[in-house]
Amino acid sequence: MAAAGGDEQQMLAQRLKAAVHYTVGCLCQEVGEDKDVQFTKQSIAAISEITFRQCEVFAKDLEMFARHAKRTTVTTEDVKLLARKSNSLLKYITQKSEELASSNMEQKEKKKKKSSAAKGKRTPGEQEAAVTENEDSNM
């Protein structure tokens, strides 16, 4: 595991870094268009590296919070606890999580109705919307 897994892990880390870099590039472009500034390639690379390292810190903290609450699964409560440092961030995250919870509830109700009424036709549009929302919250 140590020797063979090391190579594999490095590959995985490289792929993850590339994905983060791509997303950071997209976000930077968005911000750049909004504020009418441009990001150099180096600054984008630096931001993506920072994001990658910060994710390590977040992961450790979330793990610790979940363990502290005697859980093995990280929940939105842990994420909220992570965002406590900054008040505005906490507000934003709480709002997002409420939106997510309400959309989840709606989906569940719809599923229930569908399963009770007729098993068929799923609306792909809604599911996609839900998936993208999930991704937003993960960011």
Place this chain on the structure above:
Amino acid sequence: LQLLQPKTVPKRLEASQRKPREPHIPSSLIKEIFRHFAKMPVTRDAFNIVEKCAERYFKQLCIDLEAYTHHAGKKTVEETDLEVLMRRQRLVTDKMPLNVLIERYLPLQYRKLLIPVAVAGNKVIPCK
């Protein structure tokens, strides 16, 4: 009973009037600790600011501990909550466990209360 009640009420009022100040850490203690770690002359104004900072620190500490305790579904703050807090403050890390900090910064009588020590007769104090 009816005769006793009116007597006790004014007494309580007096007691509350006697100490209207909020509880705080003695400034001499804060000064001593700060001087110990600063190792250079500190002006009186700076000490005043440090004192205010300490007050703020404890306020934030209470808020944070409350959040962590509620997060774990408890109503009593325990050592684990404090450890989580200190991990968040990056005081406790993987390389610096809580017990090392206790050994380094707390006097012996407090250390005895916090860290279990094996004594003669295969007993551990304090027992958990």
